[in-house]
Amino acid sequence: MALPTYSHSGRMGLASLLIGPAAGLASGVLLAVIYQYAVYFIPFIYVNFLLTLALGAGIGFAAGFALKLGKCRNGAIAQLIGAACGVCAIAASHVVNHRIVLADVQKELAAQGMSASEVEGAFDFGTFLDMRAESGWKIGNKVSGVPISGPFVWLIWLIELGAVAGAAGVLAKMQLNQPFCESCDQWAAREPVGSLTPAAFTPLKTAIDRGDMAAIITPSRDPKSDKTANFTLHRCPSCGKSTYLSCKVTYKAIEKGKATEKSEDVFDFVAIDDGQIDTLKQSLAGAQREPLPKMAPAIKKPLPGKPTPVAAIKPTPPRRPPQQS
Numbered sequence: 001m002a003l004p005t006y007s008h009s010g011r012m013g014l015a016s017l018l019i020g021p022a023a024g025l026a027s028g029v030l031l032a033v034i035y036q037y038a039v040y041f042i043p044f045i046y047v048n049f050l051l052t053l054a055l056g057a058g059i060g061f062a063a064g065f066a067l068k069l070g071k072c073r074n075g076a077i078a079q080l081i082g083a084a085c086g087v088c089a090i091a092a093s094h095v096v097n098h099r100i101v102l103a104d105v106q107k108e109l110a111a112q113g114m115s116a117s118e119v120e121g122a123f124d125f126g127t128f129l130d131m132r133a134e135s136g137w138k139i140g141n142k143v144s145g146v147p148i149s150g151p152f153v154w155l156i157w158l159i160e161l162g163a164v165a166g167a168a169g170v171l172a173k174m175q176l177n178q179p180f181c182e183s184c185d186q187w188a189a190r191e192p193v194g195s196l197t198p199a200a201f202t203p204l205k206t207a208i209d210r211g212d213m214a215a216i217i218t219p220s221r222d223p224k225s226d227k228t229a230n231f232t233l234h235r236c237p238s239c240g241k242s243t244y245l246s247c248k249v250t251y252k253a254i255e256k257g258k259a260t261e262k263s264e265d266v267f268d269f270v271a272i273d274d275g276q277i278d279t280l281k282q283s284l285a286g287a288q289r290e291p292l293p294k295m296a297p298a299i300k301k302p303l304p305g306k307p308t309p310v311a312a313i314k315p316t317p318p319r320r321p322p323q324q325s
């Protein structure tokens, strides 16, 4: 049987439903205006797309931060709120754009005797969008680039909307990725437990599914491994209960000829008690003192420029066969 892990109760404070959307909308409108100016002045579509994702991420971060402050424990609602704030921000940015252009047109036509309200009547929001879609823009070079207009502009607007809503939703939900103590009504606090190098990866990775707590609290070392396992405890600061353990590995990989530090989540929030925490702490301390288990053939040194050496190392098989449940 798989080991029990933490999952949100789905509850949320009323406060989170007020401040979450408020923070998402406020940051969204502000960031969207900055975004419109940035996209206007930077004519590179790839940079523009990164800006689009950054806009969504900013909105999601703000909404998620406020939702967490308001004790929201519902990932689906958080994602929905983040995405909705993203849609509102994009809509607001088009409205702001319309007002800026309208002000210019009103100034120009005032000289010909047209009043501001007459111009506004003739150049409403819908007309503005149609006009922008018709005039379109060019991908790549301003002169020789591929012209885009009409339905393609609407399509790109739709992709932009989807990217912002998607990024904002995911980021908002991610902020809540922390256990919550329902009896004390507060978030658990993180505390590092220790690390193990070189850690046998597969036994840890498969421990939850195999229901193998021993593999987690007495993790083994593997001389062929290049990974460090880092254990983090999530514990309620008030009652000291509601304790959960997470594990992440870090390792070095060669990417584009450069050594970069990489990390990967191994498991999140497995329920653990005080005795098991002590066992884990002792085995982490003990493992570092013991000599490494004998290693068969040496790892072949990767040639410079070859892709990541990690994939070349075969993971060790699990120590026990999977248990029948």
Ligand SMILES: [Zn+2]
Residues within 6 Å of the ligand: 181, 182, 183, 184, 185, 236, 237, 238, 239, 240, 241, 242
């Ligand atoms: Zn508690």
